[in-house]
Amino acid sequence: EAQVTQNPRYLITVTGKKLTVTCSQNMNHEYMSWYRQDPGLGLRQIYYSMNVEVTDKGDVPEGYKVSRKEKRNFPLILESPSPNQTSLYFCASGGLPEQFFGPGTRLTVL
């Protein structure tokens, strides 16, 4: 079954404690991206990757890092999370028009 998986699905953490949200796809897609979704602001792109070792900033990259060492995985790293990074995060895989979203990770930073 074609899918995009994210872990964890829910996370409550404290300010400054480094965390990683994993994203994995089994569709052999070259293009992957990360979004955050906030009420009143919609989905905004954080980072994207066109292929292994090729990443670039989206609209809201501050406070985030990514890496793409393998085609299937695209982790999102928050090295020093802050409360303004409390949000719902989605990983997406595949190029337009068919872009598949993962199930989402709800992050709360206290």
Added chain:
Amino acid sequence: QKEVEQNSGPLSVPEGAIASLNCTYSDRGSQSFFWYRQYSGKSPELIMFIYSNGDKEDGRFTAQLNKASQYVSLLIRDSQPSDSATYLCAVKKNTGFQKLVFGTGTRLLVSP
């Protein structure tokens, strides 16, 4: 001005009616337009995309594009309670590879 604007709703329609969801965009050079459905607590899923002026139909869904007016709409015929969700309009930017800009979504409520 937001790049992609949608009325947040909720838009309430009775079962069986036509639901009309609207979206405007600011970049006149945009070429590709997408509609996603998002159920509460779930991830967005693509339901329609349109590239050319006019109408594009897929089952009960029709996407309409008017580039001169910078306007995209989604019509849902014979609305069902299961159509109750938030509908996100997205526009592909001319700058940035595969980059989508999303509206904030319109919440649709279909009452039995």
